[in-house]
Amino acid sequence: MKLKLKIWKQKNAAAKGRFETYDLDGVAPEMSFVEMLALLNQTLIQQGREPVAFDHDCHEGICGSCGMYINGYPHGPVKGLTTCLLSMRHFKDGETIVIEPWRAKPFPVVKDLIVDRSALDKIQVAGGFISVSAGAAPEANALPVRKHNSDLAFDSAVCIGCGACVAACKNASAMLFVSAKISQYALLPQGRPEAKERVRAMIAEMDKQGFGSCSNTGACESQCPKQIKLFNIARLNREYYKAL
Amino acid sequence: MITLNSKIPDGPLEEKWTKYKKEAKLVNPANKKKLDIIVVGTGISGAPAASSLGELGYNVKVFCYQDTPRRAHSVAAQGGINAAKNYKNDGDSVYRLFYDVIKGGDFRAREANVYRIAEVSNQIIDHFTAIGVPFAREYGGTLTTRSFGGVQVSRTFYSSGQTGQQVLLGAYSSLNRQIKAGTVTMFPRREMLDLVVIDGKARGIIVRNLITGEIERHSAHAVVLATGGYGTIYYLSTLAVNSNASAAWKAYKRGAAFANPSFVQIHPSSVPQMNEFQSKLTLMSESLRNDGRVWVPKVRGDKRPANEIPEEERDYYLERRYPAFGNLVPRDVASRAAKERCDAGYGVGPTGLAVNLDFRDAIKKQGKKAIEEKYGNLFEMYKDITGIDSYEEPMRIYPAGHYTMGGLWVDYELMTTITGLFAIGEANFSDHGANRLGASSLMQGAGDGYFILPYTISNYLAPEIKVPRIKTDTPEFQEAEERAVERINRLLSVKGKQTATDFHKKLGKIMWDHCGMTRNEAGLTQALNLIRELREEFWKDLAVPGSADELNQELEKAGRVADFLELAELMVIDALNRRESCGAHFREESQTADHEAQRNDDEFAYVAVWEYNNDQPPVLHREELKFEFVELKQRSYK
Numbered sequence: 007m008k009l010k011l012k013i014w015k016q017k018n019a020a021a022k023g024r025f026e027t028y029d030l031d032g033v034a035p036e037m038s039f040v041e042m043l044a045l046l047n048q049t050l051i052q053q054g055r056e057p058v059a060f061d062h063d064c065h066e067g068i069c070g071s072c073g074m075y076i077n078g079y080p081h082g083p084v085k086g087l088t089t090c091l092l093s094m095r096h097f098k099d100g101e102t103i104v105i106e107p108w109r110a111k112p113f114p115v116v117k118d119l120i121v122d123r124s125a126l127d128k129i130q131v132a133g134g135f136i137s138v139s140a141g142a143a144p145e146a147n148a149l150p151v152r153k154h155n156s157d158l159a160f161d162s163a164v165c166i167g168c169g170a171c172v173a174a175c176k177n178a179s180a181m182l183f184v185s186a187k188i189s190q191y192a193l194l195p196q197g198r199p200e201a202k203e204r205v206r207a208m209i210a211e212m213d214k215q216g217f218g219s220c221s222n223t224g225a226c227e228s229q230c231p232k233q234i235k236l237f238n239i240a241r242l243n244r245e246y247y248k249a250l
Numbered sequence: 251m252i253t254l255n256s257k258i259p260d261g262p263l264e265e266k267w268t269k270y271k272k273e274a275k276l277v278n279p280a281n282k283k284k285l286d287i288i289v290v291g292t293g294i295s296g297a298p299a300a301s302s303l304g305e306l307g308y309n310v311k312v313f314c315y316q317d318t319p320r321r322a323h324s325v326a327a328q329g330g331i332n333a334a335k336n337y338k339n340d341g342d343s344v345y346r347l348f349y350d351v352i353k354g355g356d357f358r359a360r361e362a363n364v365y366r367i368a369e370v371s372n373q374i375i376d377h378f379t380a381i382g383v384p385f386a387r388e389y390g391g392t393l394t395t396r397s398f399g400g401v402q403v404s405r406t407f408y409s410s411g412q413t414g415q416q417v418l419l420g421a422y423s424s425l426n427r428q429i430k431a432g433t434v435t436m437f438p439r440r441e442m443l444d445l446v447v448i449d450g451k452a453r454g455i456i457v458r459n460l461i462t463g464e465i466e467r468h469s470a471h472a473v474v475l476a477t478g479g480y481g482t483i484y485y486l487s488t489l490a491v492n493s494n495a496s497a498a499w500k501a502y503k504r505g506a507a508f509a510n511p512s513f514v515q516i517h518p519s520s521v522p523q524m525n526e527f528q529s530k531l532t533l534m535s536e537s538l539r540n541d542g543r544v545w546v547p548k549v550r551g552d553k554r555p556a557n558e559i560p561e562e563e564r565d566y567y568l569e570r571r572y573p574a575f576g577n578l579v580p581r582d583v584a585s586r587a588a589k590e591r592c593d594a595g596y597g598v599g600p601t602g603l604a605v606n607l608d609f610r611d612a613i614k615k616q617g618k619k620a621i622e623e624k625y626g627n628l629f630e631m632y633k634d635i636t637g638i639d640s641y642e643e644p645m646r647i648y649p650a651g652h653y654t655m656g657g658l659w660v661d662y663e664l665m666t667t668i669t670g671l672f673a674i675g676e677a678n679f680s681d682h683g684a685n686r687l688g689a690s691s692l693m694q695g696a697g698d699g700y701f702i703l704p705y706t707i708s709n710y711l712a713p714e715i716k717v718p719r720i721k722t723d724t725p726e727f728q729e730a731e732e733r734a735v736e737r738i739n740r741l742l743s744v745k746g747k748q749t750a751t752d753f754h755k756k757l758g759k760i761m762w763d764h765c766g767m768t769r770n771e772a773g774l775t776q777a778l779n780l781i782r783e784l785r786e787e788f789w790k791d792l793a794v795p796g797s798a799d800e801l802n803q804e805l806e807k808a809g810r811v812a813d814f815l816e817l818a819e820l821m822v823i824d825a826l827n828r829r830e831s832c833g834a835h836f837r838e839e840s841q842t843a844d845h846e847a848q849r850n851d852d853e854f855a856y857v858a859v860w861e862y863n864n865d866q867p868p869v870l871h872r873e874e875l876k877f878e879f880v881e882l883k884q885r886s887y888k
Contacts, residue, residue: 018800034525038635041527044751051749051795051804059803061317063490065530066631068415069321091634116461117801124438127318131430135423136381140302140700143373143380147337150391160384160409163416164627167320196382 007033007099011046013058014106016115019122023115025104039082039092040065040072043105060119067091067231070166073173074119075106080170080229088168088231108169110178112216123169125215126183133207134187136196155193162189164232171226171234177218182226184208185242186234192245202249209246252507252861254873257661258362263879264344267366270662274705275712282307285711286470286719288455290442290497292319294327294414294692295675296476297421298699304428306704308711311468312425313440313457315492315806320422323478323490324695327414328535328628329398330406331378331692333371338395342403344368349880351690354400354580355655355683356833356849357882358510358857360875362662363680370701371693375407377700383420385409396624398688399536400580400887406689411535411628417692421699440466441806442497443734445473445504445671448726452671456727456734460806463799465734467727469720472670472707475501476699479654479676481514483814483821484766485758487651488520488533494810495817498658498677506666507859507871509659509679511817512825515686515834516767517652518584519645521635522604531650532635534607535628536688539577541612541621542645544568544584546596546605556598556606556644567591575887582685582834582847583887585649589767590845592648599646606644613641649767653691655682655834656824659859659873663706664698667861672707674698679857684833738798741808746791750807753788757811757818760784765822770838774826778819785815820860820868827870830854842884851882 009030016023030046037045040062047057063071072089076082082092097103105119113121163186171182188205191197197204220239227236259266259273277285285308289300292314300312314322336342347368352359379385379393385407388394398406409416428434439460446454446469454469480495481487502508519538520531545564552559568587569576579587588605591597598604613621618641622629629640638645658666658673660680666673675695682690764777788811796802831840831847832854840848857873 034527036524037527038529041529044529045527047804048749048751051793052747054795056795057804059801063316063321063492064323064326065491066326066532067634068326068412069316069323069490070325071316071321086630087634091631093634093637095637120801123317127320127426127436130423131426135427137427138377138380139305140298140377140424140704141373143376146335146376146379146385147392149379151387152391153387153389156384156387159382160416163384163409163419164412166415167318190384191382194382194384196380 007035007094009033009097010102012102012104013119015058015118018117019114033094035093035095037094038065038090039076039094040090042094058119059117062090065090068166070168073108073168073170075109075173077104080108080173081231085228086231086233108173110172112178113169113172125217126167126169126180128215129180129184129208129211130187132211133204136191137200149195151194159190159193162186162234162238165234166232168231170229170231172217174225174229175218176223176225177221179220180212180217181220181239181242182230182234182236184212185238188242188245189238192241201245205242205245205249251869252505252667252871254859254871255661256360256873257663258360259662263361263365266362267369271705274709277708277712277715279307281715283309285309285714286311287472287474287707288313288468288470289474289476290455291322291476291478291677292425293322293476293478293675293695294324294418294421295695295699296322297418297425298696299474299476299674299703300434301421301424301428302700302704303707304431304433307433310428310434311437311470312434313437313442315439315441315460317438319425319436319438320419322418323493324418324692325415326490326533327692328411328533329537330396330408330413330689331374331417331696332398332405332689333375333407333693334368334405335372335375337393338404340403342405346403347371347405350401351681351687352683352880353885354687355685356847356885357683357855357877358832358875359681359683361877361879366702367681367694367697370697373701374693374696378417378420381420381424383409383416396537397540397578399539399578399584400575400687406537408537411537411625414692417696421696442500444730445501446726446730447504447668448720448724451669453720454722454727456730461801463802465731467722467731469722471711471714471717471720472672474672474674474703474707475658475677476674477677479657480817481651481654483757483818484651484762485754486523486528486531488517488531491529494813496810496813498673499813499817501658501666501668501671503862504668505862506668506671507659507861508656508820509857509859510656510824511821511860512765512828513655513684513833513835514651515581515653515655516585516649518581518588518649519607519647520650521632522599522601522646522648532631533650533652534632534645534647536581538607538625538628541624542577542607542609543611544577544605544607546591546598550595556608565596572887579887580685580687585767586836588649604646604648607647608644609640651762651766653686655679655684655686659857663709664703665706665710670710672703674703684835737809738805741792741805741812742794742798744789744792744794746793748791749793750804750811753784753792754811754814756784757781757814761818761821765825768836768838769825771826774822777822781815781818781822788812788815823868824858824860827858828854849884855882
């Protein structure tokens with residue numbers, strides 16, 4: 007298939023960006039979106055032009071490196087997929103595809119489609135852990151955990167930290183991201199001893215990093231490639247009120 | 251010239267580690283603050299190492315090429331993590347885990363190291379559980395396990411099909427705790443370009459800031475490489491596309507010997523290649539073989555859809571050839587068996603290079619929900635990639651390059667042949683022999699990082715407490731930086747026509763064809779020439795756009811491919827040298843009458859340790875493997 011690609015190009019954080027248009031031929035429907043971009047780059051380099059910078063690594067939807075707006079949707083129009091797993095089957099021959107980096111104030115553009123997501127790490131550093139050092143753990147089965155809770159904790163823990171929830175939100179809120187981590191620990195007895203300090207610290211850091219507030223539109227949930235549920239945010243709020 | 255001293259403590263197997271810990275030197279807490287440690291890599295060995303060294307009070311600096319430590323490729327490990335808990339009451343023990351790993355590795359690993367990793371395995375599960383890793387549980391609230399290939403007990407702890415993600419994020423959370431505590435400083439988006447050795451001791455690294463292109467010098471009293479394996483040398487592999495061998499390779503060229511470089515695990519179940527643009531082969535966890543049955547049609551070239559082939563016309567070749575282990579034979583055996591069927595013309599799918607992995611019977615017996623609970627995410631991923639619903643028809647799988655058992659040689663203390671340079675996790679060679687068993691990589695990585703390195707590195711650092719912070723303005727740092735800059739300039743100045751990816755693909759094909767699942771003298775000899783020719787072509791015709799002082803992903807790739815072009819040669823030299831079959835290393839000249847790997851213990855019961863020798867061929871050293879506690883046997887899974 008042939009495609010017209012409108013891609014955001016920006017040399018570095020300080021530079022002014024612009025859309026660049028590329029024509030790309032020879033795209034196969036079984037390619038993934040990042041393989042399509044790799045083909046574009048291969049073509050550009052052979053023409054002596056500058057390739058498009060974008061993050062990608064595992065190509066199986068688990069590392070969270072990739073992420074871009076594709077036709078206005080974080081990770082593209084198909085639910086439950088990262089950019090690297092999005093197949094070109096979902097696009098039509100002759101289509102124009104608009105590709106942009108995450109647009110959110112806490113995620114400044116580094117180059118082209120690459121943004122700086124270190125604000126998410128800072129939230130985790132603030133409290134996203136259980137304070138048990140190596141060597142201090144009790145026997146794993148000494149503390150039984152209700153299977154239902156453990157399964158729910160797992161469902162929240164599958165977040166890949168890609169930032170799509172922030173990008174999808176009109177307020178650039180990180181509530182889904184934060185609530186996933188808070189929920190994982192809130193649901194497990196291991197997480198209870200420092201639950202209050204954790205939620206206070208993570209929320210404070212989230213605000214400090216400039217993420218917006220949640221207005222419950224659910225855009226984050228609909229764009230999350232790991233389908234993390236909105237009810238995590240309700241749990242986060244509950245945990246937060248309990249900690250005040 | 252290096253001399254190998256594996257430093258294995260004397261005494262009975264079960265007492266070696268205890269004895270070592272009893273005698274190891276300690277560093278006083280007040281002194282730990284004054285000692286700097288560099289950890290390169292934040293996967294399932296690097297992140298645990300960094301966090302636990304931080305917890306001890308050392309001053310730790312951690313580096314990774316990703317934008318955040320949470321993305322290291324351990325995140326993609328699927329099936330699980332082994333431990334000898336014996337929660338299933340099925341006869342497991344530390345000894346049995348040890349024996350399975352030694353046997354699974356086809357008797358080419360060091361007994362003492364393997365026993366030690368089995369010994370700490372239970373502590374790893376305790377620790378991950380305590381820091382909130384949501385392992386799968388029984389209704390009674392206790393942890394559950396599943397079976398994996400090459401063993402007859404159920405000892406694999408898991409979180410659905412994304413165990414690697416869960417344990418890595420656990421390790422990442424501990425790392426974050428130490429970053430907050432100020433003991434660990436994180437340097438993301440840095441690529442190690444060289445190792446700095448001062449007076450025979452590893453004292454620092456040269457890195458490139460991948461955002462700005464700046465070259466930075468970082469010093470420490472000890473350096474730990476946790477940089478993973480080199481399976482991406484095949485271009486198409488199950489690894490993240492940016493995984494690379496460069497840090498280990500630079501260490502090799504500074505004097506750290508490389509052990510068994512040709513030992514590469516080809517994983518039996520990945521999504522088969524579909525087209526020439528494909529950038530990677532996605533793994534389908536080995537755990538699927540618990541419930542999936544592997545088969546091909548009995549009739550050569552049978553092109554009917556799988557569901558239309560009746561039961562009596564299916565060849566469940568693993569169950570036929572290996573009745574005792576069936577579909578759960580180790581990876582090397584399963585991979586070769588798939589290749590054998592496909593080469594003989596029985597393969598399925600559009601290319602004929604695939605076999606069926608069928609869940610029909612398991613779904614009939616256990617119900618769709620049970621299967622979904624165990625493997626839901628894998629079925630989804632498979633469908634995303636192929637468009638095939640495996641609840642309705644079989645998955646198609648084919649072997650792919652996966653894990654490198656070979657790596658930097660380390661002694662019992664996990665120290666390389668460079669004093670003060672440690673290698674942990676997949677980056678070292680030590681525990682898996684010639685073939686790794688499933689769910690043992692997370693175990694080894696986390697074990698090295700949490701419960702082994704903290705003891706051995708302290709033993710090394712104890713006499714270093716009087717050494718002040720290492721300065722970075724020494725001639726050694728200067729020389730290493732100049733070398734790194736010179737190499738970058740060289741890559742940029744070729745100005746040819748082919749991209750780094752073009753060369754990577756060509757190299758990958760050479761390695762897959764001649765130094766992959768099966769190897770022979772003629773093919774390997776040919777590969778040597780092909781690699782040398784390709785390397786020459788690389789330095790004449792490489793195209794790298796852009797400059798050194800900016801984010802330049804093509805420059806990053808070019809540097810990695812340049813190193814692969816050198817490592818490839820060492821892999822082939824090693825494969826040529828080992829004229830026996832063992833584990834994943836299958837020399838066609840050395841097989842039994844029924845085509846199983848034929849070891850030659852008289853001549854090859856050793857670790858092949860290669861020392862860099864500038865422009866001369868590498869020098870081979872042999873670490874003889876002494877088996878005091880197990881009897882060497884022809885491995886059989888029949």
